[in-house]
Amino acid sequence: MNDTNVHLPEQRKGEENCHPQSTEQHIAMRAMLDRIWELSIEAKARFIAWQEGQREIAELRKKLDAHERELEKISYICRLPAFRILHKLDTWRLRLIGRPSDAHRAAAETICAGLPSPRPSQVESRPSPQAFPADELSFSPLQWQVKGEPPSDASFINLIILAACHRAGSTLLQRICNARKGTLIWGEHGAALRYISELFSPTAYFSVAAASEREQFFAQAENPNLWTANMSPKIRYVRQAVVAASAAFLSALYQQYREGHDIIGFKEVRYGRNEIGLLRSCCPNAKFLLLIRNPLNTWKSTPREWYPSLESWIRQWRNIVQDFREIAAKDAAFHLLRYEDIVAQEPKTMEILSETAKVSAEEIQSVLSHKIGGSSFSLSAADKEIILSECRQEMEALGYPITG
Numbered sequence: 001m002n003d004t005n006v007h008l009p010e011q012r013k014g015e016e017n018c019h020p021q022s023t024e025q026h027i028a029m030r031a032m033l034d035r036i037w038e039l040s041i042e043a044k045a046r047f048i049a050w051q052e053g054q055r056e057i058a059e060l061r062k063k064l065d066a067h068e069r070e071l072e073k074i075s076y077i078c079r080l081p082a083f084r085i086l087h088k089l090d091t092w093r094l095r096l097i098g099r100p101s102d103a104h105r106a107a108a109e110t111i112c113a114g115l116p117s118p119r120p121s122q123v124e125s126r127p128s129p130q131a132f133p134a135d136e137l138s139f140s141p142l143q144w145q146v147k148g149e150p151p152s153d154a155s156f157i158n159l160i161i162l163a164a165c166h167r168a169g170s171t172l173l174q175r176i177c178n179a180r181k182g183t184l185i186w187g188e189h190g191a192a193l194r195y196i197s198e199l200f201s202p203t204a205y206f207s208v209a210a211a212s213e214r215e216q217f218f219a220q221a222e223n224p225n226l227w228t229a230n231m232s233p234k235i236r237y238v239r240q241a242v243v244a245a246s247a248a249f250l251s252a253l254y255q256q257y258r259e260g261h262d263i264i265g266f267k268e269v270r271y272g273r274n275e276i277g278l279l280r281s282c283c284p285n286a287k288f289l290l291l292i293r294n295p296l297n298t299w300k301s302t303p304r305e306w307y308p309s310l311e312s313w314i315r316q317w318r319n320i321v322q323d324f325r326e327i328a329a330k331d332a333a334f335h336l337l338r339y340e341d342i343v344a345q346e347p348k349t350m351e352i353l354s355e356t357a358k359v360s361a362e363e364i365q366s367v368l369s370h371k372i373g374g375s376s377f378s379l380s381a382a383d384k385e386i387i388l389s390e391c392r393q394e395m396e397a398l399g400y401p402i403t404g
Helices: 002-018 020-079 081-087 092-097 101-112 170-178 192-197 200-209 211-219 235-253 273-282 295-300 310-330 339-343 347-356 361-368 381-390 392-398
Strands: 159-163 183-186 263-268 287-292 334-338
Touching (some): 159 170, 170 339, 287 310, 295 310, 310 381, 334 347, 339 347, 381 392
Parallel strands (some): 159 263, 159 287, 287 334
């Protein structure tokens, strides 16, 4: 034991002398381990910094989404007829609406919600101009019903396909209708009637605001010495003019290939209550096919760049579906169809298509057997949850399954 203990250091020293490469390898290994340790510490620091960056990015994205929703809301409000009318006034309302930030939004939301405008004393002592009666600014199918004979320019249009949004199957339904010889269903026209209907707001403003000029002028035997700068016809003539202009537009647009077809129409994917009411007056002989598709599959098939956000798409789907359901329940000219029932050739749906579009089962099958186009995108769990939450009521009413 003692000998071993005494000679052991010398033995190790001898081994080191005999194997210099082992010592060098040990030193190199040690240096390598030290370097790895340094790199691991540096990597950990960078990972922590990356995590902090991701958290900051997430917060910035939330703020960006909030700003986008706010801008979208303001943009929508500014497109409303009531807002545009009041924005033209050079009275206290214009001054209130023209203020930036919260004052701007609060005024616009108050106006568009149909609530009473702020009292003049809250802004200035000048009285407000004559305001529109509530029924004159309400856009509904009744809005465009005019007294007297309806315009006949577009009465030859007798079948119109309207979809709640893009990728709902409107092109498939168009192809099915066109499978019948003698039917011509044109494609979309970019929601042109929406722009024509906007003629109503500025013209109606002068009709109402300057009503006293009109009444005094004709009450005094058309006295030329009265102020008549803004004198305009009664508002019902404004409405008739917009309906007539829309009918003339549709009539001129769809003259091509009119001969030889006894069913003529078009499809559109952007029209809601206001435009539907206008179409009902322009095309009194038309039947309407209102097409809806399960929102989960619709969004999955929709290119994301077509809409500012999922939330804006949901609002359009939900609002138009609500309009479709309400209108179809009250007017026999409107038929509510589900895309899924067309594909499955559900008997009641086939009966509606047979009666309105006069297509046979064979013609329908000839189209369903040939798929054209289509797209599919990923549907995240988060998007699915949002759609199910926001669209639940309408989905249940339409018989779509609600799955988590």
